[in-house]
Amino acid sequence: MEAELTFSREIGNLMYASHGNPIKDCLQCGICSGTCPAVEFMEHSPRTLIGMIGADLKDEVLASNTYWSCASCYSCTVRCPAGIDIADLMYALKRYSIWKGKHEDLIGPAFSEGFVKMIVRTGRSFEPILAPTYLPRFKAIDLFREAQTASTLILKGRMPLLPKKLKGLKNFQRMVKRIIPIGEEE
Amino acid sequence: MSEKIGVYVCHCGTNIAGIVNVEEVSQWAGSRLKDRGVVIARDYKFMCSSLGQELIEKDIKELGLTRVVVAACSPHLHERTFRTACERAGLNPYLCELVSIREQVSWVHTDKIAATAKAEAVLSGGVERVIHNEPLEPLKVPIHPDSLVVGGGIAGIQAALELADGGNHVYLVEREPSIGGHMAQFDKTFPTLDCSACILTPRMVQVGNHPNITLLTWSEVTKVDGYVGNFEVAIKKKARYVNTELCTGCGICVEKCPKKVVDDVFEAGMAKRKVIYIPFPQAVPNFPVLDAPNCTFFQKGTCKACEKFCPTNAIDFNQKDEDITVKVGNIVLATGYDLFNPRRIPQYGYGRLENIFTSLEFERLCNASGPTGGNIVLKDGITPPKTVGIVHCVGSRDQNYNGYCSAICCMQSIKFAHLVHERTGADIYNFYIDIRTPGKSYEEFYQRVLDEGTHFVRGKVAEVTEVARSPEEEGKLIIQVEDTLIGKQRRIPVDMVILSAGLEPRYDAKETGKLFGIACSADGWYIERHPKLDPIATMTEGVFIAGCVQGPKDIPATVAQGAAAAARIQGKIQQGEITLEPIRASINEDQCSGCRICNDLCPFSAILYHEDRAVSEINAALCQGCGTCVAACPAGAISGTGFSNEQILAQIEGLLLLNIDQKESKKVLA
Amino acid sequence: MKQYAYYPGCSLESLAVSYNLANIEVSRKLGLELSEIEDWNCCGATAYFPVDEFLAYTLVARNLAKGEKMGLDFVTPCNGCYKNAYFTNAYLQQDPDLAEHINSALEEDNLHIEGTSKVKHLIEVFVYDVGLEEISKKITHPLQGLRVAPYYGCQLVRPRKNGEDVENPRYFEDLLSTIGAEPVEYYSKTHCCGGSLIVTNRMAALDMINKLLQDAVKSKADVIATTCPMCNVNLEVYQGYVNREFGTDYSVPVMYFTQIMGLAMGIKPNLLGIGKELVSGATMMSFAKVKESG
C-alpha cells in the first residue's frame, strides 16, 4: 500500500543525511522561530513553515522567502526538542525551489547557481567572477558601495585580479558531472 | 508406555471457526497424529465454557488421558482455566498445553486453507511438546510477616502506615536524616492549595510513634539476599554522632554550633544550615545529625561546641557506621525522583543570571518556613517582583534532555502563578507548549488562574537573557519566545523567572535497581510488571514499587500507589505462604563440570557455587525461570522445567510436521 | 614536528590572506607543520547545499580524500569549511551507500575516501592537540589588559558533534587567558553574523552584525577575535555599511585569533598580515607594542 506523495514526503526525500528529517514530529513549540536570528526578515517563521509543510500547502511554502533567508547558523537545529534538523530542511527547500525555478525575484538562487557554475569552471571560489551573478540585482547606490569596497580591498592586497584554476580541472569536472549534469557549457 | 493424548479444538464461536476449518483440524489430529498418542480429538463451540471444560474432565476420567492439548486462544488468557480443569479431573495441571490458533492464526490470517494448515502444524507442535511435559508441583514458600519500605517520602510513609496499621511490622529506611521527602519541601499542593506540611507532618509523626514501625533514617540498604517471602536485607546506619538514646532534641547543639554551610538538600541551596542540624522544624525523628565532612572538629580537631553545651551528653564523636540485617517477606521501593538540573540548558541562564529559580527553589521561596518566611522577593531579599515568567517543560518533552512529559509541571506552574498573584500581585507570564490538567478539579484550577489574569503564552522559550535591546528591557531578564498562537516573536522583560524543571530518575536508580533485582526502562524509571494491570509489582516476586520511582506522578497518584503496594503485601502475608509457578531451572550435579559459566549469567543470583564439591546449584525460589543458564550450560547439566530442551526440540519437529508422513506434510506445508 | 593536512579554503587566498600568514607563522612557533593539501578545491561554503546535496559532499570529499592520502589529520581554519568537512567525513563513515556513491565520482579524479581521518578546526588543534600548557610556554609578550571578545560564530560549534556544550563553549576564552589577554563575557559570542546572507539578504545580515558589534562594544572589548574568514570579513568589511545603515559609529578592530596569538608570541605584525584590515587595529596594537618595548 503506497501512501500518496505528500509535500512533506517530497521534501523528506530531499534530505539524505538527516534521513528525511522527522518533520512530522514537530510539536509546533516555536523554539526554532524564537531562536532564529533572521526570523524578522522571513515571511513565515520556521515553525509556521513546518506547519504549512505538514498541511501540504506546497505553493505557499515555495512562494515564501523564509528558507532563502536562513543563514544556516544551526541554532534552531541544536535546540529543536523533536530532533528536526531545521537548517537542513531549509536547504532541502532551497534545492526544491531551484529545481522548480521559483524565486527569480530573489538573489539567493542566482547566487547559489552562479557559485556552483563558477566552482565547476575553476574549482575555486573567486569574487570577481561571482559578482556578476548577483550584482545586477543590486540598487545603483549599493553597486557603487560594492565597487568602493572592492577597490579598497584590492589596494590592501586582499583581492587578487586573476582567478586560480585547479591543475586537475578536467578530472575535477568529470567528477562533478558524475553527480549532476551541470557545467556542460564548458 | 506411550501417552494417551486428548486434543480439543475450540471454535470460539466464529472467532476461530470463521477462518480455520476446525472440524478438519480435529479430524486431522485424530487420524494423522494417532500414532503420536492422540486417542481422542474433539472440536467444540466454546472450550472455555463449563460444558467445554467438563468435556475434557470426562475424557480424562473415562479414557484415562495422560496428556491434554487445547487449541484455542492465547495461553495468557485461558491456560490456567484448562489446567485447573485437568486438575479437577485428577490430571497434573502441567500436563496440559494450550496452543493459540486464535490470536496467532484465525485473527491474523485471511486464507482459510493456509490458516487451517497452520492451525494443524501449531497443534502438532503442541502435541509433540506435551509428550515431554512433566508433572510439576507449584512451589510453596512461607512469607515472613515483616516488610521493608525503602524511601521515606509520601509514598513510603503511606505504604508503611497501611502495613503497620494492618498489624504487621515494617522497617522504613530513609537515607536523609528525616522522613518527609520532597513533599515536606513544598509550600502548597495543587489544586486544593492546602499547606503541604500541614497535611504531611501528622503522617510523619504517626510513623515516628507507630509501635509497628522501625524507623531507620540516615540509613541505606547495602545488600539484598534471599527471595520473595524470605529476604535478608543488610542496612547501613550512618553515624549520626548523636546518641539517640540520650538526645532529647532540644536543639541547643544546633544553636551553639559556630559553623554554617549551604543546605542544598532541604532548602535546595536557598539557605544555610548549621553543621550539626535538624533538617527542618517538624523533622521525624527530631534528632540532629552531625555533618562530619564539614565539622570543624573533624577537620581541625578542635571546637566540640555541641558536645560542651549538650545537657544530656548525647554528642558522641566516636560513633561509627553500624551495619544491621533484617529479615522481611516483601519490599516496597519508594525512592522517588531527582529534579532535572536546568544548568544543562545554558540558554535559560540558570546559575549564570540572578533571579532565575528552579521549581523546588521557588517552593522554598514561598514557603512560610523557608528562607524568606514566605515572602516572594528577588535575590536581594527585599524587592518583590513586578513581572514573573514561569517556563514549563524545562528538560521535559525534549529529545535533547528527557523525551517524556513530567506530568506535574503544568499544574505546578499554574500553582506558582496563583501564589505569585496572591502574594505580590505581579504580572505573570506562563510559557507552555501544551497545558495538561488531567486530574480531579485540575482544569477548574487552571480556569481560576486564567481568571486571575495570568498571561499564558504558547511557545517554548528560546532563551532568557539580560542583554537589553531597548530601554524598557534594561536591567530586566528578557524572555525570548515565539508566541505561536499569534505567530509573533516576543521579547518579554521580567524581574523573576521560574523554571518548572522536570522529574528525573534518582541519579543512582540503576544501582538501586540492581540491588533489588529490578530493571529500569530506557528513561530510567523502574519497570512495572504490567503497565496497566499491575503498575506496582515488578518482575521480581516480592518487590513492589510506589510513587515516582515508577514514573512522574502527582501526590494523589503517589499515595494511591503506596497504599496499593501495602494492600498487595497485606494479602500475601495473610496467605502465610505463596505459590510460585514451577517454571525453574535445576542443575544435575553429576553432569555439572563446575565451570561456573552459569554463575554470572543469572541476574537474580539464584545460582550458588559449592567450592567443596565444585558444582553449582540453583535456588528454586530465587530462580525466575528465564532459562538463560539452561541454554548456556556447555555440559547440558541444567534443565528447565516447563521449557526443557526435549520439549522445545520436539515442538520444533511438530511444527515442521516431521512427525507425520512426508507426502502428507508437503501437502500441508504448501 | 607534528604534521597536519592543511586546507586553507578559498578566502585565505584572497580576502583573508593575512589569516593564512598568521596560521602558518603561529603553527610553526608551536612546532606544527601545516602541509597544504595539493590542488584542493572550494568546499562550497553554504552555497552548494541549495543546489545538490551529493554534489556538496563530493566536492568536500575530494579534499578529504587527498588529506586521507597524506595519512594526516585534516585541519582547516574556516568555520564553514570545517563544518562541511567534519560532517561529510562523518556521513561517509556511517553510511556505506553514500560512500560508494561519492567514491564512484571520486574515481574520475583517481581518488578514494574511507572517512577514516580526523577533521579538526585549527583552534581545536591548538587547544586540544597542542594544549594550553604548551602554548603558555611560547608566550613571550603576554597581552596584559587587552580585552578580547572571542567570537566562535556558528559552524565552529554547531551542529552538535558529540554532546559538547553548543550554547556556552569556553575553550576560546581559555586560549585567550593563556596568552595573557582578557576574554570578555558577551551575549552573542556564538550568535550568527549572517555571513551567508550578506549577499543574498543584506538587511538581515547587517542587522545581525549590528547586534553583535553592539554586544561586543557594550562589553568594552578592544578587539573581536574570530576563527573564520567569513565571520571576519563580515564583521570588519561591513562595519561601515552597518554604521551607514543604523547611524552607529563602530570602529572595533576584528582580528584572527592566530594574529592575536602571534603578537603574544612576539611575531612581527607584518608577518601576521596585520595592516591589511579596513578597520584600523591601532587601538589593540598599542597593547602589543607596550609589551614589545617593555
Add this chain to the structure above:
Amino acid sequence: MNNDDTFEPVIIGFTCNWCSYRAADTAGTARVKYAPNIRLIRLMCSGRLDPTFVLKALANGADGVLITGCHPGDCHYVEQNYKALRRFHLLKRVLTQMGIEPGRLKLVWASAAEGAILAAEFDKFINEVRALGPLNLPLQKQKTFSTPALEEVAA
C-alpha cells in the same frame, strides 16, 4: 527475484513470553494481518534460546528462523536479551561457515505493545526468505520418522 513462484517458505519464530509473544497476541487482538508462513514457539525469555534450536529448525525443514525478544534495556529478566543478541551474532557466523545464507536468521526486538510492528517484521522476513528460495540441506534429504522424540515414546 524469486525463482520459484510456488515456493512458500516455512519459518520458525522464537518469542519471549513477556514481550514478543504478547506482541503477537496484540497483533491478533488488533486483527493485524500477516502471512501464515511463520509458526511461533514460546520461550520464557530470548535468553533461553539455545543455538541448537535454530540449527535443529533449519535442519528439519525450516527455511528461516526469527528470534524475537524485548528491546534492549526492557528485558523482564533484567538483561538476558543481551545474551540472545550475542548468540545471534555467533549463529550468523556459524551459518555462514555452514554455507547457509545468514539472511535466513533474523533478530527483532518487540515490546508487548508493538503488535503491528512485529506483524510487519514477520511479513518483511517472510519475503526476505522467500527471495532466498528453499533451503536445501543434505541433512534434510533423509528426514526419518525416528527422532529422539519418537524413540523415547517407543521405549
